[in-house]
Amino acid sequence: MTTPTIDVHAHVLLPEIEALVAGLPGHAEARELDARRNGHAALAVSGPMVRERVPKMTDASVRIAAMDTQGVDVQLVSPSPSHYHYWADEDTGEKIYRLANEATAAHCSAAPDRLHGLGLVPLQHPDLMVRALDHALDQGLIGVEISSHAPGRELSDPAYEPFWSRAEGTGAIVFLHPFGCTLDERLDQWYLSNTVGQPAENAVALSHLIFSGVLDRHPGLKLVAAHGGGYLPTHIGRSDHAWSARPDAGAGCAHLPSSYLKRIYFDSLVHDPRVLGSLIEVAGADRVLLGSDFPFDMGSEDPVGALRAVRLAEPDFDAVRGANAAALLRLA
Template sequence: MTAPTVDVHAHVLLPEVEALVAGLPGLAEARALDARRNGPASLAVSGPMVAERVPKLTDVAVRLAAMDARGVDVQLVSPSPSHYHYWADEETAERLYRLAGEATAAHCAQAPDRLHGLGLVPLQHPRLAVRALEHALEQGLSGVEISSHAPGRELSDPAYEPFWARAAATGAILFLHPFGCTLDERLDQWYLSNVVGQPTENAVALSHLIFSGVLDRHPDLRIIAAHGGGYLPTHIGRSDHAWSARSDAGAGCAHPPSSYLRRLYFDSLVHDPHGLRELIRVAGPDRVLLGSDFPFDMGTEDPVGALRAARLPDADFHAVRGGNAAALLRKD
């Protein structure tokens, strides 16, 4: 039996979440930072782009029709990263992750054979992380979505150790999807905030997980890195060299950094068939999953066609197209 075609990088917009934070202290400051990071020209394009995609982001019937047109059987649906709101205080953050998990679960429940969902974790409050993960799993979700960092905390922060341990023990899927790059105004033209910022944040976050030994301590973690892991997989040789050449670089992890790529999962969204082939070479054909960033403009309208353009062996093509993700979702 042929495995279904599974897209692991697809988003849902949750108006309930935005209603929850509307008018709260901190929101205006967070939006001002986002505006500085993106720049006025990018904001002028992004607003209408998102507005015209609201039906695909909120209406299950429209979503399913779009999936059919793309040849996608199943989506792993994560909240729009704009819903992270890592500025929120602890009380608001708890209400937010509960609302996001319940709303995402309700969205997916309208087509349970085709939609699997992810919740959110307030990384700015590490002591809530385990509770947020467990709440998501209680809703029948497959795991949670996290960003590349929280204000003042990298993913290597020891405060997250209970979260990593619980995620490994439960087999939850963790979808690592950045939102906002700390290079700030250096990237405020030509949409560099996303074009360069997202793959940079992916590379930094994964490097923290690798070099700090998180993946040594929690080898059963099931992390999917969006955007093909950003710049890291194609430059992992530099990480290996540092690990072997410098005592400070090699102090935190037990093995060469490149070996950890085969403990992670990556979506296929690299926008280049040669880059995709290289990702599959370094991570393994069993560690790459189809991803489209549905329905945003920085995604692909034809994820299967983009995969086909890499001219992979048939077994690898079908593994990435859906076999790997189907196996991952069956473990939930």
């Protein structure tokens, strides 16, 4: 295989950020909200799970060894979404993105032929986002990671227009990875906050970008949606029907919602070969990228095997395995 196998959904843990925010006004309240939304049973499992995986997320040599076991040649590394801290004020938000961008770049520099990185932007402070994106690119990163929303702001908010313009103009990758869910305590049992909440947040965020016309105004935006875009791609027919049947649904975007799926990139992490096959069918084999959510327990330890289970034609398999990402990341 001449095309490298590329995993676009892998995380780095940055203890420096947690040390920075510890004890700041708003931090305790944010942790309490997170606990309510996830439930104590989930937190009791997640703590030991993360601690067990710290070496894979902080030590580049341990990461590379794990990649070799998986048969992954290149990872696109993004900060753990737990580092977003969208509760933070402007001064703290600026410190967070600078620290995240610099620390992620340093981690990737240990193996520059195998690790490429994404930084962070303070989604809660739109006025800082262009500067934060530029800072990430200045560190040698190739884009940034964002959540599905910030407090009081959806991704359709006009305040984000300068950021979308800058991301489109620079060719930066924007990786949409939700953290948390606004359904709150309804999902605080059985880890529903993740299993249901994450796909729901993906679907809501992408729908805001489609129906508001963001993707019409920025057709060159390199947007990558984690978790296969959540529930949206497999239920896009309902969006198409609403766009056709209701003037309030169809006023913001120029085309059928399903047509925008071919302007978005999706990772392959859907945990079901039938769903992955449907995603590839509706979005196109050229719009799906290998993703594992390395190294969390809700990820895939064998992303290539999961892709192989779909039984794609060899050209499509190779496209998803790495060719699409190689072109997107502009790898030689």
